[in-house]
Amino acid sequence: MSKRKGEISREKILSSAEYLFAANGYHGTTVSQIVREAGLTQAAFYLYFKSKEEILDEIFLNFERQLDQFVETGQQLNQHNFSEVEKHLTQTYIGLFQLFGANKNVIKIVFNEGGQGEKLRRRIVNQIHTNMTQNQSLGILKPEINTEVFAELLVASIERIAIRYGIDEDYSPAYLGHSLAGILFQGVLTKNT
Missing domain, CATH: 1.10.10.60 (Homeodomain-like)
Structure with missing residues (x-):
């Protein structure tokens, strides 16, 4: 049709x-x-x-709907065996970078438009913080991790990586997703340290 x-x-x-x-x-x-x-x-x-503002609202709303599936992934961690958690989160990061790559103009708008962009960012950080706190209570995350700080770190990292590498296609979404997951889950120190 x-x-x-x-x-x-x-x-x-x-x-x-x-x-x-x-x-x-x-x-x-x-x-x-x-x-x-x-x-x-x-x-x-x-x-x-009705206005230019109505278009901006629609752009943000459409993007938020697409983004929600990735933000809510932390709610699903208890459905996975502990050995599958890293793989599940890696796939989530890859999916995020694919979403960003498919919506390059929207990403630039979201990251550059102060009011609505910051409101969206704050909502995402709060949802990740809530998910992480829940997962911490289930024993999936270490109890000493400050989940609020970690949520901010995660969102800031994804944001910066998308701006620096993802939007301009220096690296594939798979490479970026695996790299981020590797740093988060494996750390950066060698075993000899």
Whole structure:
């Protein structure tokens, strides 16, 4: 079944806004630029969106929905044998880097747009902190780990790796996921230390 003309126009507007927000920032982009990029008119824009802010909200909401499956993975650790936990989390990190690679413009928007980006980041950190505290009580994580600090460290690490390596495709998502997991689970010190 083919898409209706209205659906195609709406998607063009969203795609154009996503591209321009990533390139110029939300505040540096106008509705006129969005419709010009989409090859549409301002009248068409206002058929589908009330404002530029509504588009930004939708971009964030769509990304949050995709991201939720990865953020909630910590709730599932007790369903795995201890020997499978590292593999499960490694696959989660790989999936995250794949998601980021498939949404390069959205990632740039999320990381660069202060208010909504920070709100999303805070929600993710809080969910990971909650998951880790639960897993700590189940004996999956060491009791001496400060789960709040670790949640911040994990999110900051993933964020920075995605910005530095993932978005520009210096390394594959699999390589990045395995590297992060290796550092988190194996440490960086040699056995001789």
